[in-house]
Amino acid sequence: MADDRFHVYDTTLRDGAQQEGLNLTVADKLAVARHLDGLGVGFIEGGWPGANPKDTEFFRRAQTELDLKHAQLAAFGATRRAGVQAADDPLVAALRESGAPVVTLVAKSHDRHVELALRTTLQENLAMIRDTVSHLRAEGQRVFLDAEHFFDGYRSNPAYALEVLRTAAEAGADVIALCDTNGGMLPDELAEIVQDAVRTSARVGIHCHDDTGCAVANTLAAVKAGATHVQGCANGYGERSGNANLFTVVANLQLKRGFELVPQESLAEMTRIAHAITEVTNVTPNSHAPYVGTSAFAHKAGLHASAIKVDPNLYQHIDPAQVGNDMRMLVSDMAGRASVELKGRELGYELTPEHTKALVERVKDLEARGFTFEAADASFELLLRDTVHGERKRHFDVESWRVIVERTKGGELVSEATVKLHAKGERIVATGDGNGPVNALDKAVRQALEQLYPELAMLELVDFKVRILEGTHGTDAVTRVLITSSDESAEWATVGVAENIIDASWQALEQAVTYGLLRAGREC
Numbered sequence: 001m002a003d004d005r006f007h008v009y010d011t012t013l014r015d016g017a018q019q020e021g022l023n024l025t026v027a028d029k030l031a032v033a034r035h036l037d038g039l040g041v042g043f044i045e046g047g048w049p050g051a052n053p054k055d056t057e058f059f060r061r062a063q064t065e066l067d068l069k070h071a072q073l074a075a076f077g078a079t080r081r082a083g084v085q086a087a088d089d090p091l092v093a094a095l096r097e098s099g100a101p102v103v104t105l106v107a108k109s110h111d112r113h114v115e116l117a118l119r120t121t122l123q124e125n126l127a128m129i130r131d132t133v134s135h136l137r138a139e140g141q142r143v144f145l146d147a148e149h150f151f152d153g154y155r156s157n158p159a160y161a162l163e164v165l166r167t168a169a170e171a172g173a174d175v176i177a178l179c180d181t182n183g184g185m186l187p188d189e190l191a192e193i194v195q196d197a198v199r200t201s202a203r204v205g206i207h208c209h210d211d212t213g214c215a216v217a218n219t220l221a222a223v224k225a226g227a228t229h230v231q232g233c234a235n236g237y238g239e240r241s242g243n244a245n246l247f248t249v250v251a252n253l254q255l256k257r258g259f260e261l262v263p264q265e266s267l268a269e270m271t272r273i274a275h276a277i278t279e280v281t282n283v284t285p286n287s288h289a290p291y292v293g294t295s296a297f298a299h300k301a302g303l304h305a306s307a308i309k310v311d312p313n314l315y316q317h318i319d320p321a322q323v324g325n326d327m328r329m330l331v332s333d334m335a336g337r338a339s340v341e342l343k344g345r346e347l348g349y350e351l352t353p354e355h356t357k358a359l360v361e362r363v364k365d366l367e368a369r370g371f372t373f374e375a376a377d378a379s380f381e382l383l384l385r386d387t388v389h390g391e392r393k394r395h396f397d398v399e400s401w402r403v404i405v406e407r408t409k410g411g412e413l414v415s416e417a418t419v420k421l422h423a424k425g426e427r428i429v430a431t432g433d434g435n436g437p438v439n440a441l442d443k444a445v446r447q448a449l450e451q452l453y454p455e456l457a458m459l460e461l462v463d464f465k466v467r468i469l470e471g472t473h474g475t476d477a478v479t480r481v482l483i484t485s486s487d488e489s490a491e492w493a494t495v496g497v498a499e500n501i502i503d504a505s506w507q508a509l510e511q512a513v514t515y516g517l518l519r520a521g522r523e524c
């Protein structure tokens with residue numbers, strides 16, 4: 001991993017942060033950097049010091065607050081301005097003074113961009129590259145070069161695009177990353193151009209955007225063609241359609257192509273790390289993401305269930321544990337006994353034929369009433385426990401609950417909930433305020449139980465989904481509520497169905513709390 005033959009270079013904090021709606025504080029950036037280091041990437045591009053005050057601060061704080069085990073920080077910046085010396089350019093000085101061991105310089109490699117955007121000559125652009133690279137090298141930093149718009153540049157003027165590569169390499173740049181800045185390339189043509197670039201004897205890297213949906217495929221094609229440095233972003237963050245998803249790239253290269261890029265045990269943390277980063281970025285995780293999505297190994301069993309039971313590898317491309325994910329069986333009314341049995345086994349229960357039969361009947365009955373267990377694993381597990389152990393003993397019994405919603409004189413909506421519960425032989429009455437009725441109920445339940453079960457402080461309600469289901473066979477419409485909760489290490493979902501939305505929410509909430517207590521080791 002410490003060897004330099006192949007680079008995994010992350011640019012989440014610079015290019016990924018360009019994603020619409022993504023806004024990272026310096027503390028967020030430090031947190032993301034720690035997660036990426038935990039995965040074992042080789043380089044973390046922290047931002048553009050000097051051009052962006054937040055990034056300057058990131059590099060300053062990183063020196064004392066980041067204790068990186070695997071990764072080296074890279075500072076990103078441009079080559080010197082036209083007509084000055086690199087040594088005199090204040091933006092180059094900011095890179096020099098960033099404290100980062102690596103500087104990644106962005107340079108134009110498309111002749112039209114040099115003339116129209118930089119408004120200088122092709123010769124001066126080469127001089128800017130030569131001067132800036134050799135200056136930073138002489139000052140003791142390692143230098144990589146991002147050749148911007150390289151592929152479009154190659155189409156426009158291949159000789160010049162390749163000259164940029166040669167110039168940077170001769171001046172001392174260790175890697176020239178070929179950037180598909182507009183993201184318009186397809187793998188076959190891209191691979192041919194990479195092969196041509198590799199012939200210059202410069203060490204070649206690849207930086208792809210996903211505008212054709214091929215960022216990962218293009219990255220792999222470039223590696224096949226000789227690139228030994230891959231750039232990408234956590235969870236495929238980036239502007240427009242995003243950058244190459246670094247997690248997918250690493251998993252593909254390591255599991256399918258035999259590269260040893262990150263330690264095996266870190267690869268097995270990839271799913272957790274991908275989700276931990278979404279907590280920092282506050283971007284909803286993509287459940288269909290390859291390798292790390294919650295649906296990446298989820299099977300709607302039906303016909304296949306009995307075969308999956310015999311050999312799960314017939315239905316999955318890798319063992320999900322290699323990336324820290326799990327195979328999940330979705331329990332749906334499409335599925336019969338086999339998938340319920342499988343799901344039971346996944347949860348650690350060996351079900352007898354009688355239990356399976358009883359459980360299938362309960363699932364079918366509840367699904368007919370609007371419940372769904374595909375997205376509510378925790379509700380299914382509670383149902384399974386009831387079936388196996390008999391109606392479960394409860395951590396708490398509910399006597400009653402009440403919610404009031406008030407629009408105040410000032411026009412603010414406030415909710416107040418009161419719950420009356422029995423737990424551990426006590427009768428408890430508690431109230432909670434919230435910005436909505438479910439929030440108020442949640443707070444009231446915690447208020448009531450936190451004395452008896454302090455571990456509830458870890459429990460967090462992370463998502464709340466409501467769906468109105470049309471009535472069938474002359475019945476009224478019902479409301480289905482799915483609540484996702486989390487503690488320090490996992491997420492789980494529960495479902496409630498009722499005519500009244502608050503009643504449905506309450507059911508899901510009560511199960512969420514019960515499941516959280518079971519996870520914390522509280523048997524009742």
Ligand SMILES: [Zn+2]
Pocket residue numbers: 015179181207209
């Ligand atoms: Zn980019």
